[in-house]
Amino acid sequence: MPLDMSDLLEQVHTIAKDAGAAIMAVYARDFSIEEKEDKSPLTEADKAAHDVIVVGLEAVPGEIPVLSEEHTEGFTGADAHGRYWLVDPLDGTKEFIKRNGEFTVNIALIEHGKPVLGVVVAPALEVSYLAAEGIGAFKVDERDEKGGERQSIQVAGKPAEGTTWRVVGSRSHPSPDLAEWLERLGDHEMVPMGSSLKLCLVAEGAADAYPRLGPTCLWDTGAAQAVVEQAGGRVETLEGQPLRYASPEQHLNPYFVVWGSQ
Missing domain, CATH: 3.30.540.10 (Fructose-1,6-Bisphosphatase, subunit A, domain 1)
Structure with missing residues (x-):
């Protein structure tokens, strides 16, 4: 139907x-x-x-x-x-x-x-x-x-060469892997935020990326992922595949990154 x-x-x-x-x-x-x-x-x-x-x-x-x-x-x-x-x-x-x-x-x-x-x-x-x-x-x-x-709303798009990346970070879940990821990214500033609002900041163009290198569950991300994707962004695993929900018996997500560009 x-x-x-x-x-x-x-x-x-x-x-x-x-x-x-x-x-x-x-x-x-x-x-x-x-x-x-x-x-x-x-x-x-x-x-x-x-x-x-x-x-x-x-x-x-x-x-x-x-x-x-x-x-x-x-x-x-x-x-x-x-x-x-x-x-x-x-x-x-x-x-x-x-x-x-x-x-x-x-x-x-x-x-x-x-x-x-x-x-x-x-x-x-x-x-x-x-x-x-x-x-x-x-x-x-x-x-x-x-x-x-x-x-x-729509995502901001990839920052121009030489521009500082605006990266959303969690208030409650700092990740030891994050520093290495940020070093590879280059010049950036952190935007602290809690809950699924982190993804929504990327969706509305207020941030450029949100790396989540720590545990999350399906229900933490599903709704906000829909918002990001319909706003023109991506929510991808570290292997570059879209975050998926086809196996709900497995509650944990893999690590992922939210990108404010196609």
């Missing part, structure tokens, strides 16, 4: 914003913090956002299976069309705990291993990034003078 991507993008954006509202309700008060088996933190907000998203996606036509970070055991695999929803209800839980605003809700539609639709909502910053195949990539800033209208 073909999907109406324009209508679907609107629906998913609404669901992600609703999840963001649930997160902000917890953010505004004291909250409990648990520790998952992998030692990563889990809060009430992660759980609340997961519940909102699952209910919302179940109401979307198509009965597409959902793979969420907070309920991986409930995923039964892609449907007959190779589709599934890939969800991180709260990406950047460490940033949420630090209360620096750099956390997101990530929802992607995967089709035959490729992210074909992505929504990234940063509720504390009141910013959203949206993208879908055949439609393009957009930023929505609820605080701008245009009242939250969609603004088309």
Whole structure:
């Protein structure tokens, strides 16, 4: 069954914003913090956002299976069309705990291993990034003078010879391999940022590259990869292959680099 991507993008954006509202309700008060088996933190907000998203996606036509970070055991695999929803209800839980605003809700539609639709909502910053195949990539800033209208975004392109590269780096995950990679790149300046917002900075042309030489999971990247690719950029493994999602039983991504050029 073909999907109406324009209508679907609107629906998913609404669901992600609703999840963001649930997160902000917890953010505004004291909250409990648990520790998952992998030692990563889990809060009430992660759980609340997961519940909102699952209910919302179940109401979307198509009965597409959902793979969420907070309920991986409930995923039964892609449907007959190779589709599934890939969800991180709260990406950047460490940033949420630090209360620096750099956390997101990530929802992607995967089709035959490729992210074909992505929504990234940063509720504390009141910013959203949206993208879908055949439609393009957009930023929505609820605080701008245009009242939250969609603004088309695109990558900056490869920096000119002799220009300083703007490289996005993680606040929470410094990598020992990064220094060597940066040395090979040449003259650069670091742009620190948390969560999937790192990829979105490249998508909107505010940064030129984001090397991730450390562990990430599928749900950390799927939605923002859709935004990058629809904005004209690339998300590639160190071997130069597009980051893929065709084997969701394997949750970990390989190392990758986000490039703000074709």
